[in-house]
Amino acid sequence: MSTLRINVILFGIGNVGSTLINQVIESQKFFLEKRNIDLRFPIITNSTLAFFEKEGVKNQWEANFAQSAIPFRIEDIIDYVQEQNLENLIAVDATASSEIIKSYIPLIQNGFNIVAANKKANTLHLDFYNELRRNLKNFDKTFLYETNVGAGLPVVQTIKDLHFSGEKITKIRGVFSGSLSYIFNRFSSEQTPFSKILIDAEKNGYTEPDSREDLSGNDVARKLLILAREIEQKFEFSDIKIATLLLLELNEKHSKAQYAINKTLFDKPFNIAKITQAENHVLRYVGELDVITQKLEVKLVSVPKSTALGQLKGADNLIEIYTKSYGEIPIVVQGAGAGKEVTARGVLTDILKITDKIKIKETVFQ
């Protein structure tokens, strides 16, 4: 069987993107031998610059990028792959940009499949969500985004498989945020003030640069919305009832500097929440979709320490999927839900799934 060359156009060479390139370079021989595929990165970009290398980047890609990357527009990318006759195209969005998702549809129309770590495209208005899927169908292209929820954990695919096999999913609930998992796991088991743990989380890189993005609950809400739509529940972001963890005095209307010096304001309310719980209970910040009552909620809950949710450790995610056949005992998927290594590996798995589809088509033509 001849080797199949796959051209990955990578948008974003931050933590996830650069780890992805290095993982692929490291495993190139393995992919060639085990799967007969040759994964290449002929174009890599950051937010403003693109580096073009027809044969794909090599070990020294960072130096090459620094020397030779040039300003680009999406049209330049499309023109280049057409001029060079590059086939089997996968655009990987390893950014968090709101801009780049506007290019998804033009990319699909020009022969690209898409893999996104970026959650934005799946949480905008349903009109865009559906328009994107119409284009994928019309142009026979694939869009995968397993890492949108729980990084490399098998969550999106599991939910999709259950739903499309006719299983009735009744509820999805879980801790979807590594940063908030870390904060509440420590807060529940230690005597340390909330503000101190929050600052530790920031220092250890578990939070966004502005930790209010995590505390707002919006990130958890986005992940929940993505899963809800996966099982054809037609919710918008505005339908989600979000109990934010931010106080009025600390919310986004205040400067980051003001936020930084006033974090001890969190200590009193969270301490009250902690000590007023039932015995052997712990606090967890969860997202919950109840399909029966059609409610999407993001909230702080108090759960028995002896439950799976109560036993959570480190910065782990935990997602419970309740279905008709499984009854009261959910399917639980648990593990590191963030981190550049596991996220890049999840993106790579999506790339390989699309590669398999391309390979099936190639086989037919032979």
Add this chain to the structure above:
Amino acid sequence: MSTLRINVILFGIGNVGSTLINQVIESQKFFLEKRNIDLRFPIITNSTLAFFEKEGVKNQWEANFAQSAIPFRIEDIIDYVQEQNLENLIAVDATASSEIIKSYIPLIQNGFNIVAANKKANTLHLDFYNELRRNLKNFDKTFLYETNVGAGLPVVQTIKDLHFSGEKITKIRGVFSGSLSYIFNRFSSEQTPFSKILIDAEKNGYTEPDSREDLSGNDVARKLLILAREIEQKFEFSDIKIATLLLLELNEKHSKAQYAINKTLFDKPFNIAKITQAENHVLRYVGELDVITQKLEVKLVSVPKSTALGQLKGADNLIEIYTKSYGEIPIVVQGAGAGKEVTARGVLTDILKITDKIKIKETVFQ
């Protein structure tokens, strides 16, 4: 897009097989509307009889089978699908038979894909295992068996995805048996004698008809072997170190009647194992593959109650996957690992995955 007709030849109409037919009949409209596929069962069989119905069985299939099923050999099945020009063939093995797996290779050579709930084909000698895969490759067919481990839980696919994305799996450990999970979860939290819980498990249908098959550890060993081979570890069944739970006086050399009246012999040794544990520890029967040391073991262990394994409830399975990127904190998949509803749904998911592959090929031809 035109509707794709998929012909499922079902071997075995016991618990899983009959549930599968009913699930498909129930969801037929959903599959037609959502996926444009028409799943049919033109042939269904039990161990000796086959029922042929070109248009596929309907709601009254049990009555039809009782009336019109006839003795069959595999050649009859192959002749029939050829005479009737049935395409897009999937043979589903919902039996536990050692005989039927001999037909896998002839079926593949005659155009069948295979989905198996039956674990046998993956636990025989590696020569057969590899020969089967060579045929799949040569005839461009697919063999899926997600339900071999953990029924509908996403275990096999997750391990496969991790391995083929280049991730290094270092250890797989877990409770792979619903019956032994039930027995040890109750034994650890109650004061009830082991023999009494074992008899309850038998009565509730959690064990095999002869519960010594569960207690022998062979079933756990088989599941572990399947996962080990999935990540290209070339073990044979005989390489597994199995610490059986059976006593010499109760093993398979004695009659089932003798076994039945002597179960209280279990009580003393298990009680000793229980009371000699460290405080806040519980007993669990686990399978463990250590890739680094190349050890495959099935054994009774004592673990802290506060761990995920220690928190296990009901008849749940729990599988931990340790990898290089995830480090010390494993990916954990947990949930009901047995039961006709969830197993049949897992088989159906495998059928739909093969259907997707067939669909991609069809699209190319259009």
